[in-house]
Amino acid sequence: MGECWSSSGDDFILNRSSHREFLHCLLSGFRYSILRYNHFVSKQAGLYIHIPFCARKCAYCNFNTTDFFDDLADNYIRALETEIVFWGARLVEELSKKLSIDTIYFGGGTPSIVEAGQLARIIAACQSAFDVSRDAEITVEINPSTFSRQKIEGWRDAGINRASVGVQSFLDRELVSLSRTHTAADARQTVDALREAGFANISLDLIAGLPHQTLKDWEFNLCEALRLRPEHLSLYLLEIKEGTQLYAEIKRNRQPRPDDDLAAEMYRMISKATGGEGYEHYEISNFALDHLRSRHNMKYWTDAPFYGMGCGAHSYDGRARWVNILRTESYIDSIAGNGFAIGERRELSLEDRASEALFMGLRLREGIDLAAFRREFSIDVADRYRDELENLAEAGLVEMRDDRLRLTLEGMLLSNEVFVNFV
Ligand code: SF4
Incomplete structure (x- = not known):
């Protein structure tokens, strides 16, 4: 199956006949791959909601963000509600019932910059358009410069039960050099206020490898994070992205x-320190206490479906990947005209899906279940990549045991070098 269509730029808006073509495309894709798809939809889906607004651009960031204005945010939230209604109805047409969802993730940008009531409206729209499970994990990403006790209570009352706080560093000089808009004290206060409001699932983000950062600085950051005893840690090595x-x-x-x-x-220090404190190193950059992994992010690593709402949001339904129009204003215009705002869409062959499932699955500590992979994709990984795997195992980067292929700690550190072997 070839590509349905794609736009060449951000400002692509579908006209009416393209709209019909798009719907036809979705339907024919559905019939084409119905057998595989029936198996696929047994996996519960997640919803990603992109809130693109930020108070200021951080020095290292290349995410899809825009400056915050009240009017623009109002229009954007209304567009999100419309898009959610569109996809809810679209999937009811396909499945003859509402799509079952067990995670909602507000990412950005800075979701905590908008009013709690606006996020509550989005959650209500999701609950009416989809079959959102009662114990759904609902996460909001928080920039500590935007928190208030009132907002935190509003999030809790709206059903948000997981908070992901972008701390990045507990050293103010490092925060200044990253152009972050908060201090370390703001981050601590945010965590305290979340605990007081009853949040029992908190994740903290930190970045290692900053310019001028010493091993001692990093040890300090790590110890401060562990002292707060969050249920989850996302610890990233700094990547220098072009355009930042x-x-x-x-x-x-x-x-x-x-x-x-x-x-x-x-x-290596991260892995040792978190292990010593009882955290499970379950993914290259992610660590969980008491098995409280990010249920939403697990969808990306386990080939589960997810639908992205908002400008630049990505979606995957087991047959295709698509990404929404990037620019906030163009997204709003497209939603007003069509109900959806796809910027680019790519149909996936079984081979594409297998290769993506291999990369993504290897990010997890438990790696790939080779028997399950053979059943799902009719590919014997050990056989197809025999030479590559022998070399990687000899270099101490992968290990194969009990019919599972996984990265070692050194393999996780050099994951990109490992992954090129499977292209
Ligand atoms: S707050 Fe987050 S999304 Fe916004 S500019 Fe900073 S890193 Fe990027």
């Missing part, structure tokens, strides 16, 4: 290039 302020500063020699060896030492 940091990229430009490094290029002009105003900031030092990150030191790979030092970053590797930081990564």
Whole structure:
């Protein structure tokens, strides 16, 4: 099955006949792959809601963000409600019942910048358009500069039960160098206020390998995070992305290039320190206490379906991947005209899906169940990649045991180098 259609740029808006073509495309795709799809939809889906607004662009960030204005946010939230209604109805047409959802994730941008009542409206729209399970995990990403006790109570009352706090560092000088809009004290207060409001599932984000960061600085950040005893930690190594302020500063020699060896030492320190405190290192950058993994992010790593609402949001339904129009204003216009705002869509062959499932599954500590992979994709990974796997195992980057293929700790550190072997 070839591509249905794609746009060449951000501002693509479907006209009426393209709209009909798109719906036809979805339906014919549905008939074509109905057998595989029936198996696929048994996996519960997740919803990702993108809130693109930020108070200021952070120095390392290349996410799809835009400046915050009240009017724009109002229009955007209304567009999100419309898009949710569109997809809810669209999937009822396909499945003859509402799509079953067990995670909702507000990501950004800065979801905590908008009013709690606006997020509550989105949750209500999801509950009416989809079959949202009673114990659904509903996460909001929080920038500590935007929290207030009132907002936190509003999130809790709206059903949000998981908070992901973008701390990034507990050293104010590092936060300044990243152009973050908060202090370490703000982050601590956010966590305290979340606990007081009864949040029992909190995740903290930290970034390691910052310019000028020493091993001692990183140890301090890690210890401070562990002292707060969050249920979940996302600990990333800094990546310098083209187009960011940091990229430009490094290029002009105003900031030092990150030191790979030092970053590797930081990564090993993470694994040791979190393990010692009872955290499960369950994914390359993610650590969970008491098995409280991110249920939403697990969907990305286990080939489960997810639907993204909002500008630049990605979706995957087992047959295709698509991404919404990036620009906030163009997204709003497209929703007003069509109900949906797809910018680009790619149909997936079984081979595409297998290769993606391999990459994504290897990110998890438990790796790939080779027998299940053979059943689902008719591919014997051990046979197809025999030479590559032998070399990787010899280098200590992968291990194969009990019919499972997984990365070692060193393999997780060098995951990109491992993954190129399976392209
Ligand atoms: S708050 Fe998050 S999304 Fe916004 S600019 Fe900073 S890193 Fe990017």
